[in-house]
Amino acid sequence: MTKPQIWIAAFLTLFIVLFMLQKLTEEKDVPNKPNMVLKSEPEKEVTPEGLISSLGCVTCHGGDLSGTSNGPSLKNIKQYWSRDNLINYLRNPQANMNGDRFTEYKKRFPNFLMPSFGNVDVKKLGKIADYLLK
Numbered sequence: 001m002t003k004p005q006i007w008i009a010a011f012l013t014l015f016i017v018l019f020m021l022q023k024l025t026e027e028k029d030v031p032n033k034p035n036m037v038l039k040s041e042p043e044k045e046v047t048p049e050g051l052i053s054s055l056g057c058v059t060c061h062g063g064d065l066s067g068t069s070n071g072p073s074l075k076n077i078k079q080y081w082s083r084d085n086l087i088n089y090l091r092n093p094q095a096n097m098n099g100d101r102f103t104e105y106k107k108r109f110p111n112f113l114m115p116s117f118g119n120v121d122v123k124k125l126g127k128i129a130d131y132l133l134k
């Protein structure tokens, strides 16, 4: 073989080797491929109960929402609120207290104030409102 022929042969071999290597690694990848597809996570369904406990409402209003020494019962508040008014109340309680019972609440829970949840997504507050008014 002449020198150029040797070079050509060497390049060809290199090519073939690289080609085979590529094929091999490609096959190794195949089983992983389905995992690598980024699936958009379905948004976790948040239940009103879950929100009420994760936002800490239960510490003052009780696990069954029937009231504690820190806050009143939320059991029969349907009579007092429309959905919108209740959402407004949750967002800014001090400005949206309506009714005589709030004067009574002040006496019963002198050391506790209903905190405002204005930083919580309104959709979530809507879920809570629906739940409390159902």
Ligand code: HEC
Pocket: 052, 055, 056, 057, 058, 059, 060, 061, 070, 071, 072, 073, 074, 077, 080, 090, 093, 101, 102, 105, 106, 109, 112, 113, 114, 115, 117, 128, 132
């Ligand atoms: C730090 C204790 C505390 C926490 C936490 C709390 N509340 Fe209250 N809540 C109160 C108190 C006390 C009142 C009575 C009004 C007042 O004194 O501000 C009240 C009043 C209310 C009322 C009005 C009740 C009525 O008679 O109409 C609603 C509705 C309410 N809370 C819902 C919630 C929800 C929903 C959460 C959670 C997102 C929550 N509260 C978290 C203490 C709390």
